[in-house]
Amino acid sequence: MQLTINGSLHELAIEPDTPLLWALRDTLGMTGTKYGCGLAQCGACTVLVDGQPTRSCVTPIDSVVGAEITTIEAISEDAEGRKVVEAWVDHQVPQCGYCQSGQVMAATALLKQTPQPTDEDISAAMVNLCRCGTYNAIAAAVRQAAQA
Template sequence: MARLTVNGRVEEFEAEPDTPLLWVLREQLGMTGTKFGCGIAQCGACTVHIDGVATRSCVMPVSSIEESQKIVTIEGLSPDGSHPVQKAWLALDVPQCGYCQTGMIMAAASLLDTNPKPSDDDIAAEITNICRCGTYNRVRAAIHMAAGDKAG
């Protein structure tokens, strides 16, 4: 039996120690908001926060995470979609197919936690998630909007 702290709750599960966090979240814990895109930390669809740091969970063995570490997934970013990043995303209707967007939102939220007023260059350097529909310009605009929202 292993334990992780996810969205403020201690979760127990059985999984092989080398199972990536992504698959424990999706399969053992039933939280499918965190997506599988590539399995090699290239696309960022699986982004979650571990102790506040945006982390690509598809290559993170669960055995490497302590129970004391705080994991936040898209399901736990806010209780009702009211995080400033989610609100900005809604205001600008950012998603198209939406599959990459939960990872994109988690990456954006982490960026704003460490850099509340990111420049375009900061965003370009930090938001490296892949979107095939082509939402990048709206992602950029929504991050700026959320930055304003947070400051206000």
């Protein structure tokens, strides 16, 4: 099975129902995408599939054949992604940092779809869990990234 990840084609010889998360982490060694719950509850595993924020822990790889998959490893190659990262640094968003790959991906997806999000847009899009409670910093950083 072939997947297009961060612009490169990867051949994967694993079960077609393997979650994308584990194909990334175990098969391809791309550990920036995190395992938090495995049930699409927390969002730590968020990646972009054709620009849509997608919870890779419940996404079988055979459902994303032919799609453009973008992970945190390629965030700096993305125009919106760069803005988001700079805003994350400016606002000193991460604490433990474990959820932040997913948060950055969710924010990048939001800005791709809605370049000038309202607070309601931000609230609707930024639903990933953060046990350190960085939510206010996340919202502030998304607002800044939208203006950058």
